[in-house]
Amino acid sequence: MAELSQFAITGITVGMVYALIALGFVLIWKSSGVANLALGQLVLVFSWFTYGMLVQVGFPVWVGIPLVILFALGVGWLVERLTLRPLIGQPILALITVTLGVAFFIEGLVSLVWPKSVAALPRLFPEEPIHIGAAVVSQEYLWAAVISVILFVLLTLFFKYHRMGIIMRAVADDQMAVQACGIPVAKVFSRSWMFACVLAAVGGILMSSIGGITFGLVGTGLRAFSVVILGGLDSFLGAIVAGPIIGLAENLGGGYLTPLTWPGVREIIPFVIIVIVMFIRPHGLFGERRIERI
Amino acid sequence: MSLPTGIRSYNYAQDMAVFRTRAHWVWLGVLLALLFTGPLYWGGELLSVANLIGITIIAATGLNILTGYCGQLSIGHAGFIAVGAYAAAIITKRFELPFLVGLIGAGGVAGLVGVVFGIPSLRVKGFYLAISTIAAQFIIIWVINHWTGITGGFNGMSVPPVQIGRLTLVTQASQFYLIMIIVITVVFLAKNLSRTRAGRAFVAIRDNDLAAQVMGISLFRYKLLAFFIGCFLAGIAGSLFAHWTGFLNAENFTMMDSILYVGIIIIGGLGTTIGPIFGVLVIRWLQWFIMKISPVIEALFPNLPAGFTAGIGPMVFGIAIILFLIFMPRGLAHRWSLLRASYRLWPF
Numbered sequence A: 001m002a003e004l005s006q007f008a009i010t011g012i013t014v015g016m017v018y019a020l021i022a023l024g025f026v027l028i029w030k031s032s033g034v035a036n037l038a039l040g041q042l043v044l045v046f047s048w049f050t051y052g053m054l055v056q057v058g059f060p061v062w063v064g065i066p067l068v069i070l071f072a073l074g075v076g077w078l079v080e081r082l083t084l085r086p087l088i089g090q091p092i093l094a095l096i097t098v099t100l101g102v103a104f105f106i107e108g109l110v111s112l113v114w115p116k117s118v119a120a121l122p123r124l125f126p127e128e129p130i131h132i133g134a135a136v137v138s139q140e141y142l143w144a145a146v147i148s149v150i151l152f153v154l155l156t157l158f159f160k161y162h163r164m165g166i167i168m169r170a171v172a173d174d175q176m177a178v179q180a181c182g183i184p185v186a187k188v189f190s191r192s193w194m195f196a197c198v199l200a201a202v203g204g205i206l207m208s209s210i211g212g213i214t215f216g217l218v219g220t221g222l223r224a225f226s227v228v229i230l231g232g233l234d235s236f237l238g239a240i241v242a243g244p245i246i247g248l249a250e251n252l253g254g255g256y257l258t259p260l261t262w263p264g265v266r267e268i269i270p271f272v273i274i275v276i277v278m279f280i281r282p283h284g285l286f287g288e289r290r291i292e293r294i
Numbered sequence B: 001m002s003l004p005t006g007i008r009s010y011n012y013a014q015d016m017a018v019f020r021t022r023a024h025w026v027w028l029g030v031l032l033a034l035l036f037t038g039p040l041y042w043g044g045e046l047l048s049v050a051n052l053i054g055i056t057i058i059a060a061t062g063l064n065i066l067t068g069y070c071g072q073l074s075i076g077h078a079g080f081i082a083v084g085a086y087a088a089a090i091i092t093k094r095f096e097l098p099f100l101v102g103l104i105g106a107g108g109v110a111g112l113v114g115v116v117f118g119i120p121s122l123r124v125k126g127f128y129l130a131i132s133t134i135a136a137q138f139i140i141i142w143v144i145n146h147w148t149g150i151t152g153g154f155n156g157m158s159v160p161p162v163q164i165g166r167l168t169l170v171t172q173a174s175q176f177y178l179i180m181i182i183v184i185t186v187v188f189l190a191k192n193l194s195r196t197r198a199g200r201a202f203v204a205i206r207d208n209d210l211a212a213q214v215m216g217i218s219l220f221r222y223k224l225l226a227f228f229i230g231c232f233l234a235g236i237a238g239s240l241f242a243h244w245t246g247f248l249n250a251e252n253f254t255m256m257d258s259i260l261y262v263g264i265i266i267i268g269g270l271g272t273t274i275g276p277i278f279g280v281l282v283i284r285w286l287q288w289f290i291m292k293i294s295p296v297i298e299a300l301f302p303n304l305p306a307g308f309t310a311g312i313g314p315m316v317f318g319i320a321i322i323l324f325l326i327f328m329p330r331g332l333a334h335r336w337s338l339l340r341a342s343y344r345l346w347p348f
Helices: A002-032 A039-057 A061-087 A092-113 A139-161 A163-173 A175-180 A185-211 A216-231 A236-257 A265-280 B012-016 B022-041 B044-069 B077-094 B099-122 B127-146 B172-193 B197-207 B209-214 B219-245 B255-268 B274-300 B308-327 B331-345
Strands: A130-132 A135-137 B162-164 B167-169
Touching: A002 A039, A002 A135, A002 A139, A002 A163, A002 A185, A002 A216, A002 A236, A039 A061, A039 A092, A039 A185, A039 A216, A061 A092, A061 A185, A061 B308, A092 B127, A092 B255, A092 B308, A135 A139, A139 A163, A139 A185, A139 A236, A163 A175, A163 A185, A175 A185, A185 A216, A216 A236, A216 A265, A216 B127, A236 A265, A265 B099, A265 B127, B022 B044, B022 B172, B044 B077, B044 B172, B044 B197, B044 B219, B044 B255, B044 B274, B077 B099, B077 B127, B077 B219, B077 B255, B099 B127, B099 B162, B099 B219, B127 B255, B162 B172, B167 B172, B172 B219, B197 B209, B197 B219, B209 B219, B255 B274, B255 B308, B255 B331, B274 B308, B274 B331
Parallel strands: none
Antiparallel strands: A130 A135, B162 B167
16 A cells, blocks of 8 residues: 555656646647657756756756756747747648757757766755655655646646736637737747746756656656647646646556566556557547548 | 650650660669679778668668658657567577568568557647657667567677578678668669559648548558558668678667658658658768767867767757758758759750
């Protein structure tokens, strides 16, 4: 029983971080129809940048983390401005593959600047583990969950009440109509990229405070894809719900299936879920089923 | 048409011919002669690069049929190549069957795996399909790494050299001939495929799959056929790769390689036969060049970060993919046809 609640708690908390990263994806997809396949690499580069700020330069946390957020905003702006903006109106294939180019570039950049393949962030959260019922959970997990929830709430409020948030939802709904109202749509694209990068940065920091910085962080970004596929590409709610589900499936499956199958079954579960969802319900749990016309 | 003035077709055979004028035949002859006498004056290193280029051309041609002609983006091509490579290795090593059986078997197995992962393409497209092929990539590599009894798992697997009859192809030069013969066959077949009923169906599906379906093209049949052919060629390439390197490890088939293949056909030009060849030539030579030049640069500038050699390659390719998409979305193949047109019209 202790084992079960242990797996469940870690699963749900990690899943919330996945959901956070996935929200960034959904944001870009909804506002500009671009699939950001560089998500994993973005998570990786922001984690390494955090390492650079906190360990290599030696800034205290309260200086380092805001710098990382600024850096994320800058990266988001640059990526949108340099690669996506010139391709507005191009076929979807070009829009997807250009983010692959970005992914390739970032991966090269990371191995150029930080050739170490593994590193650890300094402790951001208190060390002693917390007992919840019979389960023992280290504090990183809980903090990750708390920060994710805070960001969910902030984002929800932003989309509901802030002018930019309302504009973003409007753009997602009907780009042409919004443009006709005199709202600069390109600016919305660039804002959504900046937001998504900040979410990826926060997700990266949380994940790397849990498991250290490795190339596995690219896999974290890829797990966010299984979250968006399961939740539905164009649904914020879907991402928030599907994130913990993926985390839970991953941890429970990893915990209980490993003796039955090959070891390391944990890392493949999100991808198996992708394939299953594709076969059964390709638009996901909450996604909009689109009817196409010629 | 892209023919010089004054060349007319008087029957359908002439109209259909790939090599139409005497100049075409002369160029073809010169090219083939250069290619097949190559091993006489190329060194071993050049030959091994040429072999890798040949193998990559086969794989890229497969991806080009799938993505360039049929419009189904696959980011799992390296995974399908891995399937072929391991299938060939298992067939020739564990079952001790001849090379040709391994070659065709590798293609068949990879094709079938491709069809399985291509089934979602019947209901989804674009990004969804990209994600499901990424899933394919990871699942395949995971299975290879963990099915230790068959594939050797993380330790990898040694592969015997190609054996045809009593001939054992050990040297780079002998493999060069084998690979080039297969490359020429594949490119020739791919060129013709694009002009058959299936090829035209692929293009129709790429341009608008709903419209294609309304016109009576069976999406089920042709999308899966595209997946089968694309992954069949990936399997063939994988088989040759396995025998060429002699040792297989899943590290050779990462997702980055899959992305590299997509980059190759974009740089070369989607939906053209010549495109993948250009793309592969550019990428592989660039890789080779970077491998050669980066130690020199490191020696010249000792303050460079330690990861310079490892990092500069992916950075250059990433930038190349982005720049080609923005400035030359039709790839080098288009540039090549412009060049040919201006050559024909010279001096005007």
